[in-house]
Amino acid sequence: MASRNQPSMIKVKRTNDPADDINVLLLGQTGVGKSTFINGLANYLCNDTLEQAANDQMQAIIPSAFSFTHDETFEERMINIGLDDEHENFNEHGQSCTQQCRSFVFPVGEKNLRIIDAPGIGDTRGLDQDNKNFHEILTFISQYEHLNGICILLKPNEERLTILFRFCINELLRHLHESAKENIIFVFTNARSTFFKPGATSKILRALLDEHKQKQNIEVSFTRDNTFLLDNEPFRYLALRKNSIELSNEQTLSYQKSWEHTVKEYSNLMRHIVTRPLHAVSNTLSLNEAEQLIRKLTRPIAETAKLIQENIQLAKQHKENVLKNPKIASQGLPQNDVRIRHLDNPRTVCTSDKCCQTITVNNEIKIEYKSKCHDICYLKGVVQETINDPRMLDCEVIDYKTGQCTKCKCSWQKHQHITYEYETNVRRLTEASSLSDIDKRISDLKDEKSKIEDVYKKLSKFLHANAILPLNDDILEYLRLFIKEEQMKKSAGNQNNDVIQGLEQMMKDYEEEINLFKKTIENEKDRSNAKDVLKPDEIFPLVGSLYRLPINGKKIREQVDGLKISQNNISSKREVFVELPVKANSSTIMRQFQNIISNK
Secondary structure, rough: OOOOOOOOOOOOOOOOOOOHHHEEEEEEEOOOHHHHHHHHHHHHHHHHHHHHHHOOOEEEEEEEEEEEEEEOOEEEEEEOOOOOOOOEEEEEOOOOOOOOOOOEEEEEEEEEEEEOOOOOEOOOHHHHHHHHHHHHHHHHHHHOEEEOOEEEEEEOOOOHHHHHHHHHHHHHHHHHHHHHHEEEEEOOOOOHHHOOOOOHHHHHHHHHHHHHHHHOOOOOOOOOHHHHEEEHHHHHHHHHHHHOOOOOOOHHHHHHHHHHHHHHHHHHHHHHHHHOOOEEEHHHEEEEHHHHHHHHHHHHHHHHHHHHHHHHHHHHHHHHHHHHHHHHHHHEEEEEEEEEEEEEEEEEEEOOHEEEEEEEOOOOEEEEOOOOEEEEEEOOOOOEEEEEOOHHOOOOOEOOOEEEEOOOOEEEEHHHEEEEEEEEEEEEOOOOOOOHHHHHHHHHHHHHHHHHHHHHHHHHHHHHOOOOOOOOOOOHHHHHHHHHHHHHHHOOOOOHHHHHHHHHHHHHHHHHHHHHHHHHHOOOOOOOOOOOOOOOHHHHHHHHHOOOOOOOHHHHHHHHHHHHHHHHHHHHOOOOEOOEEEHHHHHHHHHHHHHHOOOO
């Protein structure tokens, strides 16, 4: 029992330097046992023996369930462990299936050990879901600077799953940067069934790695040094004991041997992980991060294009007025200024005609969204502003069967997921008082508009050639929305023909160029090497040129940076800080972990 001055639980040190954290990514097929790997570790950290663990409070970090059949009566019973969790689903076999990435941070001495649990590869919903899962994994790990280990979990005997197995391994290696090969670790689960040997999987894995070496000229090591054989069945034993199910002495002895072997393997695994060179996540993410950045730019680019059209029209109108009445020149050039208001939480709003209205603010006609359908909307999988995205169907205010919003009764296709509001107000540029000043402003705005459109077209071509996920031209959705809004303003009396025409021309030019590009790459075997396609390392300098635009660059960057912060906030809500009983500090495996880390 803890003394009054001694804390009853060991807590994660949240003020630690993230550079000192030990980050381990778990990858593998659906049902291979990633969640059980984490649950098993929590119990090994707290107790030295299986019997001690059976008499202690069970650590169930991730909820799971499994079916147990009694040896003599053949009675089948579902064993549930842990509390229900929105992040986990159970399949027909009772296996815990991780739906999205989460990280579990364990206190280990003076360091934090972060285990990242990822959705399974080889999803029963098919290739599209696997691609989405990979995108989810790469997006999630982008918040961390490094990975110490990339553990690929496998079952020992996979000879009947060669096609699925091949896909999983090939996809994993395809998405990892070459430098990650030093951090790849193979972990065999359920290894007790093969007497803690890799089994038939070994031959298939070696053949796949040899094939990868021949095609990519990259050798991924598969030796005893980076291979670990575990069996977390003792975790199920503990669950059975907690459910008052008695097992034979023979079964208990088998589980005890499994516990002892697996504890040693966990220690060896940790020793190997902490001696690996740190893998910079930015290397693996070069392509994915470029894609994310481009998608984040969509709304800022569209908003800026509309703003430029509005300011060009204001400048032209002011020039006409000055020609009629030169005295008003001293008042300065009216221009729309932008204020980016970041929301405390992501929000779902309806953009349909019936849920929008025109209002007049300071003699200016604006659009107001009346229907804030879901004020706090942490929509899974959405990491940037989106319109007409099928993932909107997952918003809790959308009836999945009808596709209609339960609040406003409009279709999900009319809903937008936003993290910030874009507000404009007219201000006067007193430094632009002469006709030549006005002409220069119009010229500068047109120049920025041309540069923005040129950059975005190049970025879009990169996405069409390289995107991990199937691509929609989100920019077109925004332009259609803005054109509709401007037409509503026009009906309310606003003189904005130039703005409407400018947006329509931008949409036409974009569609023509991108459609032509799509046709040119249709028959390309390697689209990424097609003519006129940027390389990943060219993306960030090009985007940097947008941020440096003298008139609108700062606001473009402010929007993108805000989206990054919003994304990180959403990801941080999926981090679980594990608290362990204070007795864990004296367990054999915890002391071994601490020694390994301190002697690194």
